[in-house]
Amino acid sequence: MITILVGNDSYEIAKQIAAYTAEINPNWQHFNFHRFNSSEIEDAIAVSRTAVFGDGNKLVVVDDCDFRGFSEELLQQLIDLPAYTHLILTAVSIDKRLKVCIQLLRVACLKQFELISPWRTDLIASAIATRSKQFDLK
Secondary structure (H helix, E strand, O other): OEEEEEOOOHHHHHHHHHHHHHOOOHHHHHHHEEEEEHHHHHHHHHHHOOOOOOOOOEEEEEEOOOHHHOOHHHHHHHHOOOOOEEEEEEEOOOOOOOHHHHHHHHHEEEEEOOOOOOOOHHHHHHHHHHHHHHOOOO
């Protein structure tokens, strides 16, 4: 499974990654959770293709991806990941017109996390109300 987390709301992206991390067996988390920079994408794919330790799944996070640098060969390796591996690619933006991105989005789940503009007071009020309900505040 491949998930692409895009946006400039780093707090929400970190929360989403923490939620995925919580799904990993805590006894094997040290072996089954890996985090890489975008310059280490080949290493991340190599780790993604290795066997999972213990029971559960493997989580591999690649931060700050630049999708323009993905080659066709790299994309093919991404598509052929084992079922027990969850690969998360984070980026500030994604250009959906790129051929590589079009092919990647066919097999990946895209989640966008954008900050609310300061002049959109209605959206800010809505977000505050939603958060207060999550924390059971009145």
